Amino acid sequence: TQLLEQSPQFLSIQEGENLTVYCNSSSVFSSLQWYRQEPGEGPVLLVTVVTGGEVKKLKRLTFQFGDARKDSSLHITAAQPGDTGLYLCAGFQTGANNLFFGTGTRLTVIP
Amino acid sequence: NAGVTQTPKFRVLKTGQSMTLLCAQDMNHEYMYWYRQDPGMGLRLIHYSVGEGTTAKGEVPDGYNVSRLKKQNFLLGLESAAPSQTSVYFCASRELAASYNEQFFGPGTRLTVL
Incomplete structure (x- = not known):
């Protein structure tokens, strides 16, 4: 059962453009994480959002947790080639021993 | 401090062969996980362990076995590999005290079953 759906699945943009990636679910999560994975490597944690409506900024990346804690978005301003990678959202439910990962968005930023 | 390491990095198997993937972590973490x-x-979660000597099934456990004999190591075994396990x-x-299950990943093992 896939609890988290990400859109779009693929995204190819020019350097300098803005983009938004979405992570949606019908389930409520106590927290939502975003990871970035580069080719040939494992995912690396970018951020954790824990409060409904929370917004966190990491340089040019802005993460938002939905008010109902069922969805999240990642916005990148002025994308750079170094942003290229697979972005994964992951939800955590209180009492669970594992994370539920989204389907992933593969971003390519063209110089 | 190497973090999480995995061996081997690549492997090609024939259908029916067996192999073991090794994961090692030097962060003294209690929890360990195997994903595909x-x-x-x-x-997708295959199996996980909440401490030395314990294991539990994840979302897709069929065809895999695991062992956690030492806290720092988590082994994933394929007894009879199938092409679907490519x-x-x-x-x-992750550490026991991680509030929101933040996880640290290894670099991965790419497995091809012919």
Whole structure:
């Protein structure tokens, strides 16, 4: 059962453009994480959002947790080639021993 | 401090062969996980361990076995490999006190079963 759906699945943009990636679910999560994975490597944690409506900024990346804690978005301003990678959202439910990962968005930023 | 390491990095098997993937972490983490990653499906949990000597099934455990004899190591075994097990395998760990299950991943093992 896939609890988290990400859109779009693929995204190819020019350097300098803005983009938004979405992570949606019908389930409520106590927290939502975003990871970035580069080719040939494992995912690396970018951020954790824990409060409904929370917004966190990491340089040019802005993460938002939905008010109902069922969805999240990642916005990148002025994308750079170094942003290229697979972005994964992951939800955590209180009492669970594992994370539920989204389907992933593969971003390519063209110089 | 190497973090999470995985061996081997690549492997090609024939159908029916067996192999063991090794994951090691030097962060003294209690929890360890094995995932598989297939195109368009994100990461799916195979098995996990909440401490030395314990293991539990995840979302897709069939065809795999695991062991956690030492706290720092988590082994994933394939007794009789099948082409459907062609995938990239990731190991991850987290500390007991991680509030929101933040995980640290290894670099992955790319397995092809012919």
